[in-house]
Amino acid sequence: MANEWGPLEKLAGEWEGEKGGLDTAFSHSKGEVLGTPYREKCTMKPFGPVDNGKQSLYGLDYKSAMWRDEGNPFHTEVGYWLWDAATGEIMKGFVVPRGITVLAGGTTDADSVSFSLKAALGDPQYNIGENKYLAKNASSLSYLVNITIGDDTWSYDEVTMLRMNEFAEPYAHTDHNTLHRVG
Ligand code: HEM
Numbered sequence: 232m233a234n235e236w237g238p239l240e241k242l243a244g245e246w247e248g249e250k251g252g253l254d255t256a257f258s259h260s261k262g263e264v265l266g267t268p269y270r271e272k273c274t275m276k277p278f279g280p281v282d283n284g285k286q287s288l289y290g291l292d293y294k295s296a297m298w299r300d301e302g303n304p305f306h307t308e309v310g311y312w313l314w315d316a317a318t319g320e321i322m323k324g325f326v327v328p329r330g331i332t333v334l335a336g337g338t339t340d341a342d343s344v345s346f347s348l349k350a351a352l353g354d355p356q357y358n359i360g361e362n363k364y365l366a367k368n369a370s371s372l373s374y375l376v377n378i379t380i381g382d383d384t385w386s387y388d389e390v391t392m393l394r395m396n397e398f399a400e401p402y403a404h405t406d407h408n409t410l411h412r413v414g
Contacts, residue, residue: 235289236277237314237341238321241380243291245414246273252297252408254306257397264402269297269305271408275312288313293325297408306406316341322357323348323376330362333374344380349373370394372401383412 234240248271258265272295279289291312296304310325310333322336336357339346350357351373359371376389388407395402 234341235279235314235316236291237289237316237319238339238343238346238380239275239277239289239291239312239314241344242275242312242385243277244275244412246275246385246410247271247413248408248410252406254297255403255405257393257395257402257404267299267305269299269408271295271297271410273410281313286315286317288315290314321346321348330365331371332360333371334358335374335376345378347375347377349375368396385410 250268250270252269252271254267275291275293281288295308297306298304308325313322319338321339324334326332333350334357335348335350337348350359352359372392374391376387379386386409391404392401393404
C-alpha cells in the first residue's frame with residue numbers, strides 16, 4: 232500500500248519562503264490595490280487516522296504566517312489538510328483570523344504532485360463562512376488554490392474572488408509563493 236498520507240506526505244515538515252511571495256489586495260489605508268511581496272513560515276504535522284464510519288482520513292495539522300518585513304504577520308492561517316485514500320478526495324480546512332473559515336476540496340491521485348482545491352460561498356460541500364461585516368462589505372465568493380510539489384519545495388497559486396463595496400465587479404485577491412524545506 233502507498234503511504235497513508237498520499238500526496239500530502241511530501242508536504243509534512245517545516246517550510247519557509249524568503250520574500251518570494253506576492254499578494255494583491257485592496258489596501259484600505261492606501262485606498263488602492265497593492266502588490267505586496269511577503270515572507271512566509273509554515274509547519275505541517277502529520278496525524279491520523281481519523282475515522283468517520285467507513286471513511287478513514289489522514290492529515291496534516293498546519294499553521295502558516297506571512298510577513299511584509301518585520302513585525303506582526305499580515306496574514307495567518309491555521310487548519311488541516313486531509314486525504315481520503317479510498318476516494319482520492321483531498322481537502323484543506325482553515326481559518327483566516329478576519330472571521331473567515333474555508334473548507335476547500337478536490338480529487339487527485341495518491342502519487343500526484345499537482346492538484347487543485349476549490350471552495351465557494353454557499354457550496355453544499357466546499358464552503359466559505361464569513362462574519363457579518365465581511366458578508367456586507369468584502370465577501371469571499373470563491374477560493375481556488377493550485378498546488379505544485381517538488382523535492383523539498385512546494386508552491387501555491389491562489390485566487391480568492393471578493394465582492395467588495397469599492398468595486399463594481401468581483402475582484403481577484405491573489406497570492407502565490409514557493410516554500411523550501413527547513414525541517
Ligand atoms: C497568502 C494568503 C493571503 C494573504 C497574504 C492575504 C493578505 C491580505 C491583505 C494584505 C489584505 C488587505 C488588508 C488591508 O490592507 O486592508 C487582505 C484582505 C482580505 N483578504 Fe486576504 N490574504 C490571503 C488570503 C486570503 C484568503 C484565503 C481569504 C479568504 C478565503 C482572504 C480574504 C480577505 C478578505 C475578505 C479581505 C478584505 C478585507 C477588507 O477589505 O475589509 N485572504 N488579505
